[in-house]
Amino acid sequence: MEIQLSEEQLLLRDNVRRFATEVVRPRAKEIDQTGEFPREFFGQAGELGLAGVTVPEEYGGGGMDTLSYSLVIEEISRACANSGVILSVNNSLVCDPLLKFGSAEQKRDLLTPLAAGRKLGCFALTEPGAGSDAAGLRTLARREGGDYVLDGSKVFITNGTHADLALVFATVDPEKKHRGITAFVVPTDAAGFHRGQHEVKLGVNASGTTELSFAGVRVPAAQRIGEEGEGFKIAMAALDGGRIGIASQAIGIAQAALEDALAYSQQREQFGQNLSEFQAIQFYLADMATEIDAARLLTWKAAWAKDNQKRFTLEAAQAKLFASEMAQRVTNKALQIHGGYGYSREYNVERYFRDARITEIYEGTSEIQKMVIADWVLDKA
Amino acid sequence: MTLAPPCPPATGAGPDFSLNEDQLLLREQVRRFAEERIRPGVQERDRAHRFPSEIVAELGELGLLGMLVEEAYGGAGADVLTYVLAVEELARVCPATAVTMSVSNSVCCWPIGRFGGAALKRQVLPQLAAGALGAFGLTEPGSGSDVASLRTAARRDGDSWVLSGEKAWISNAGFARYYVVLARTDPAAGKRGMSAFVVPADAPGFSVGPTEEKLGLRASRTASIHFADCRVPAENLLGSPGQGFSIALATLDHSRVGIGAQCVGIHQRALELAVDYSRQRVQFGVPIARHQAIRFRLAEMATELAAARLLTHRAALAADAADAAEAGEAGATAAGAAASDGAAAGRLAAEAKLYASEAANRACQDSLQIYGGNGFHDDYEISRLYRDVRVTTIYEGSSEMQRLVIARHLLQGR
Numbered sequence: 001m002e003i004q005l006s007e008e009q010l011l012l013r014d015n016v017r018r019f020a021t022e023v024v025r026p027r028a029k030e031i032d033q034t035g036e037f038p039r040e041f042f043g044q045a046g047e048l049g050l051a052g053v054t055v056p057e058e059y060g061g062g063g064m065d066t067l068s069y070s071l072v073i074e075e076i077s078r079a080c081a082n083s084g085v086i087l088s089v090n091n092s093l094v095c096d097p098l099l100k101f102g103s104a105e106q107k108r109d110l111l112t113p114l115a116a117g118r119k120l121g122c123f124a125l126t127e128p129g130a131g132s133d134a135a136g137l138r139t140l141a142r143r144e145g146g147d148y149v150l151d152g153s154k155v156f157i158t159n160g161t162h163a164d165l166a167l168v169f170a171t172v173d174p175e176k177k178h179r180g181i182t183a184f185v186v187p188t189d190a191a192g193f194h195r196g197q198h199e200v201k202l203g204v205n206a207s208g209t210t211e212l213s214f215a216g217v218r219v220p221a222a223q224r225i226g227e228e229g230e231g232f233k234i235a236m237a238a239l240d241g242g243r244i245g246i247a248s249q250a251i252g253i254a255q256a257a258l259e260d261a262l263a264y265s266q267q268r269e270q271f272g273q274n275l276s277e278f279q280a281i282q283f284y285l286a287d288m289a290t291e292i293d294a295a296r297l298l299t300w301k302a303a304w305a306k307d308n309q310k311r312f313t314l315e316a317a318q319a320k321l322f323a324s325e326m327a328q329r330v331t332n333k334a335l336q337i338h339g340g341y342g343y344s345r346e347y348n349v350e351r352y353f354r355d356a357r358i359t360e361i362y363e364g365t366s367e368i369q370k371m372v373i374a375d376w377v378l379d380k381a
Numbered sequence: 382m383t384l385a386p387p388c389p390p391a392t393g394a395g396p397d398f399s400l401n402e403d404q405l406l407l408r409e410q411v412r413r414f415a416e417e418r419i420r421p422g423v424q425e426r427d428r429a430h431r432f433p434s435e436i437v438a439e440l441g442e443l444g445l446l447g448m449l450v451e452e453a454y455g456g457a458g459a460d461v462l463t464y465v466l467a468v469e470e471l472a473r474v475c476p477a478t479a480v481t482m483s484v485s486n487s488v489c490c491w492p493i494g495r496f497g498g499a500a501l502k503r504q505v506l507p508q509l510a511a512g513a514l515g516a517f518g519l520t521e522p523g524s525g526s527d528v529a530s531l532r533t534a535a536r537r538d539g540d541s542w543v544l545s546g547e548k549a550w551i552s553n554a555g556f557a558r559y560y561v562v563l564a565r566t567d568p569a570a571g572k573r574g575m576s577a578f579v580v581p582a583d584a585p586g587f588s589v590g591p592t593e594e595k596l597g598l599r600a601s602r603t604a605s606i607h608f609a610d611c612r613v614p615a616e617n618l619l620g621s622p623g624q625g626f627s628i629a630l631a632t633l634d635h636s637r638v639g640i641g642a643q644c645v646g647i648h649q650r651a652l653e654l655a656v657d658y659s660r661q662r663v664q665f666g667v668p669i670a671r672h673q674a675i676r677f678r679l680a681e682m683a684t685e686l687a688a689a690r691l692l693t694h695r696a697a698l699a700a701d702a703a704d705a706a707e708a709g710e711a712g713a714t715a716a717g718a719a720a721s722d723g724a725a726a727g728r729l730a731a732e733a734k735l736y737a738s739e740a741a742n743r744a745c746q747d748s749l750q751i752y753g754g755n756g757f758h759d760d761y762e763i764s765r766l767y768r769d770v771r772v773t774t775i776y777e778g779s780s781e782m783q784r785l786v787i788a789r790h791l792l793q794g795r
Contacts, residue, residue, distance in 0.1 A: 291789055293692065294689075
């Protein structure tokens with residue numbers, strides 16, 4: 001066992017941290033408030049190999065391992081949680097399944113521009129009536145000759161307002177439940193493809209969340225990923241990897257909150273001494289640091305398991321559950337340490353607090369993670 | 382904005398969470414030994430408050446009492462992670478036996494190996510490695526978390542040191558052959574007036590008080606020890622006069638990893654018991670493992686266990702890095718990483734001990750809750766674990782002390 005980053009990973013982290021500090025952070029507060037999707041950030045990240053971190057270079061990606069991917073998402077999210085989730089969705093939920101389940105032609109034609117950051121992807125699974133119960137989705141894919149025709153709608157689609165390509169899950173036969181679900185890559189400029197307005201949300205308010213609808217959208221069969229009925233498996237595999245990304249996002253947000261709280265506690269004076277001199281504040285800081293370290297280890301272990309072709313469903317669910325709930329606690333404590341200033345928009349900590357909240361919900365709620373973990377503990381371990 | 386393109390990491394570099402073959406083998410051996418030799422009678426020993434001398438002798442024969450002692454002195458020369466795996470497996474079956482073992486290794490053998498002179502090490506360590514027990518005398522009736530307030534005194538007299546005072550809550554007292562004892566050698570010098578000594582059990586003026594009756598860990602021995610002009614040779618001083626406080630803190634940094642491991646073993650068992658019981662126990666027509674409230678609690682216990690284990694293993698690796706940095710063994714490429722890891726070792730050990738002990742307490746509480754009324758009955762193993770685990774947030778630095786240690790590191794930028 002060895003838990004030191006390699007020299008290459010350290011170099012990568014330093015490079016991404018510099019990019020995040022100099023380019024990403026300066027816009028973080030503004031886009032949170034305006035809701036403007038940072039489309040140019042995605043292109044810049046692509047040039048650095050961050051749009052498809054683990055995609056081989058022959059398909060336009062960064063050719064790195066999953067642990068490096070975790071470092072990337074953590075560092076970007078430490079500066080801007082919106083930018084973190086935009087990258088995470090393109091990497092984990094779009095590039096990763098195309099790499100794993102796409103044909104050689106699909107990888108060349110569809111994956112390459114996504115991994116290079118020339119095109120932005122989104123993942124369209126959730127529907128108004130199908131959230132945690134994804135197998136209950138109702139978007140229909142009807143075969144017509146060499147095409148499929150899609151009808152239905154999706155909600156809460158991250159990157160949806162600006163995506164060029166959507167990985168859409170639809171059913172060829174609702175009677176078949178999850179065995180009817182099939183995956184398609186759909187260009188967002190296809191006829192009949194509509195997207196709604198940017199949804200104003202509590203946090204991660206600039207991640208292009210919107211609803212998508214399909215009115216007779218015609219998709220060539222060549223853009224079906226995997227076989228008919230394989231879509232559910234593809235979606236679940238993508239979400240396993242996505243959980244490593246969201247755990248990393250939660251860690252990045254929490255790390256930023258801890259750093260701000262540490263700095264603030266050492267400059268703010270009350271009762272004639274710095275806040276950091278008070279035992280109560282020290283204890284908060286100690287618990288925050290401990291939980292961040294634990295979350296990072298769980299996440300790195302899941303990434304390592306994925307890289308070594310081990311099963312990692314359990315590890316990814318544990319990492320995502322722990323890291324997201326940790327981020328909620330840590331950002332809450334960081335806000336408390338800031339007192340009234342923490343509640344004000346003048347400081348960043350209220351943004352961290354709002355942004356952290358979603359990590360307990362998307363890409364599988366905490367409750368879904370617990371269902372996955374309990375299945376392993378009771379039945380599969 | 383231009384950046385060097387991120388380089389793809391070389392295959393196999395970076396974090397590796399697998400155990401090596403020696404570690405897997407040792408874990409398997411200790412698990413088998415614990416199941417076959419320790420589990421039978423574990424409840425009887427708990428009820429009778431009986432110290433298992435016969436099992437401790439076997440631990441010595443297996444080499445588990447000198448794991449951290451260098452091979453040159455008859456020990457196993459194991460790395461800290463291997464040691465941690467052994468503690469976990471013992472604690473999974475009997476937390477009392479685990480603490481008997483970890484005290485001897487962590488707070489007696491380790492400081493002697495690190496700070497003792499060559500003659501002392503040649504005399505003492507082979508005995509400890511062969512199975513003689515060790516103990517650690519730091520706490521006093523009036524000095525718990527506030528270590529620097531201790532009052533046991535040592536004065537130099539010719540070629541001897543003469544100790545007077547008493548120590549409280551000493552694990553292995555009465556069964557140990559050697560005690561590492563902290564005493565004040567300069568009353569005016571505060572923290573810098575403390576020194577550490579090795580006191581043999583047969584030293585003149587040394588005596589052991591009555592056995593303490595405890596809530597848990599009843600098969601481990603706890604008692605006070607007393608020094609009435611107790612005379613030890615000058616060579617039994619560890620380090621130099623005045624170095625005692627830093628020796629005590631370094632020892633606790635190291636031993637906290639062992640207590641983290643004890644907590645991980647207890648937590649592991651509490652989860653196993655809850656899983657087994659919830660599969661068997663039928664209420665409302667189904668095994669209670671089918672109820673979501675039970676499943677979610679098991680999921681939380683398993684997740685916190687994974688976190689506690691990783692923090693503990695990480696702290697074990699950092700302790701090795703700190704030892705290597707101290708010994709100047711780090712190779713040219715690893716030197717920087719080992720040094721930074723070593724500098725963080727104290728914080729990582731405190732995080733591991735804090736988190737693992739608090740998580741193990743929650744796990745035992747919740748496992749017992751899943752057992753319902755049966756969990757409150759003395760016949761069920763979980764009731765013993767529930768009592769045993771309670772001390773882990775207290776001894777070798779309470780949770781409150783761990784938080785102070787962690788905060789001090791954070792505020793100093795470590």
